[in-house]
Amino acid sequence: MLSLFQIILLILDVVWFVIIVQIIMSWLISFQVLNLHQPLVMQIWQGLNRLLEPLYGPVRRILPNTGGLDLAPLIVLIAIYAIRIVISNNIYLFV
Template identity: 70%
Template structure:
């Protein structure tokens, strides 16, 4: 059962990495450091967006409109951290 705990934590860590990569990439695209006309950048951006949109969409429906500010990644990160805390506090159940 310890392996189940480790797998769950790994999945949450990978999701956190993807969210941070998407967040940083969005800023680099906004400030025109990265160009979406480059095929590799466009493929990475499209892949991250397709991967994370199922997590962001329900949060965006709940959150009020904030103009150009998207708080969905922040809310999803807080949710991931909350799940990690619950898993760590209940790690004994996996032993």
């Protein structure tokens, strides 16, 4: 059971990392450091958006419209951190 616990934490860490990469990439695109007209940048950007949209979609439906500010990644990061805390505090259930 401890292995399952570690696998869940690994998956949460990978999702956390992918979200951080997507956030940084969105800033670089906004400040025109990265150009979406480059094929590689566009493929990475579309891949990240397709990968994370199932997480962001339900959160965006719940959140109020904030104009150009997207708070969905922040809410998902907080949720992932909360899940990690709950799992870590209840590790004795997995052993």
